[in-house]
Amino acid sequence: xxxxxxxxxxxxxxxxxxxxxxxxxxxxxxxxxxxxxxxxxxxxxxxxxxxxxxxxxxxxxxxxxxxxxxxxxxxxxxxxxxxxxxxxxxxxxxxxxxxxxxxxxxxxxxxxxxxxxxxxxxxxxxxxxxxxxxxxxxxxxxxxxxxxxxxxxxxxxxxxxxxxxxxxxxxxxxxxxxxxxxxxxxxxxxxxxxxxxxxxxxxxxxxxxxxxxxxxxxxxxxxxxx
Numbered sequence: 063x064x065x066x067x068x069x070x071x072x073x074x075x076x077x078x079x080x081x082x083x084x085x086x087x088x089x090x091x092x093x094x095x096x097x098x099x100x101x102x103x104x105x106x107x108x109x110x111x112x113x114x115x116x117x118x119x120x121x122x123x124x125x126x127x128x129x130x131x132x133x134x135x136x137x138x139x140x141x142x143x144x145x146x147x148x149x150x151x152x153x154x155x156x157x158x159x160x161x162x163x164x165x166x167x168x169x170x171x172x173x174x175x176x177x178x179x180x181x182x183x184x185x186x187x188x189x190x191x192x193x194x195x196x197x198x199x200x201x202x203x204x205x206x207x208x209x210x211x212x213x214x215x216x217x218x219x220x221x222x223x224x225x226x227x228x229x230x231x232x233x234x235x236x237x238x239x240x241x242x243x244x245x246x247x248x249x250x251x252x253x254x255x256x257x258x259x260x261x262x263x264x265x266x267x268x269x270x271x272x273x274x275x276x277x278x279x280x281x282x283x284x285x286x287x288x
Contacts, residue, residue: 101281102158110148110157110263111280120147123182125267134280136265138167138273143182147175147262154285157263158231160278163194163224167272171265172205173234174258186258189266190232190241192275194224201230201241201248206258212239212251221246235285 101107110118113132121127125144126137136146152173163169168191175187188205191198200222203211214221221243222228231242237253263282267273 138271144267147264156283159280165274168268174261
């Protein structure tokens with residue numbers, strides 16, 4: 063019987079071990095993204111979503127907003143816009159949340175927003191954009207009848223995880239708006255001509271009926287001085 067030298071067996075065993083380990087390694091970013099987020103360590107943070115129901119939130123429009131598996135689940139069921147806004151208004155704040163996009167419908171997190179009674183036509187406010195299509199400027203700022211206010215740099219368009227959980231941190235203080243996505247600074251912009259200064263934080267489902275959005279781990283630090 064011929065025996066293979068150990069020097070020939072070692073590469074084979076190493077390759078087999080690597081083949082087994084590689085799928086587990088590839089799972090690490092996904093598992094980190096899916097793990098529950100802890101409340102930020104700085105003082106003053108409070109939970110905006112309790113993980114059980116929509117206490118503290120108000121539906122605007124006819125789109126479907128429910129709580130499923132500890133997440134806020136927004137589904138477009140008509141061709142109109144839909145929003146889920148906070149009960150409280152904010153001027154300055156620090157906000158962190160996680161989101162997952164489950165369809166190609168556009169979404170966003172509005173601030174300083176408001177609505178006429180009985181209408182989904184937003185009357186004021188800017189949004190931090192959410193869109194899983196690469197090149198659609200997730201974390202850019204849009205709205206207040208001014209179209210795009212600022213985009214992320216082109217090299218940051220791929221920071222979003224199109225099919226997984228993403229962490230977004232938004233800070234609004236006066237005319238300065240900053241947004242981090244998955245730990246990367248996306249925009250840091252001082253608005254020379256702001257139009258809105260106070261209003262609700264609103265989660266959006268864009269018109270068209272394609273929206274499928276999940277939000278969780280929503281915390282806010284109110285920096286408003288009234």
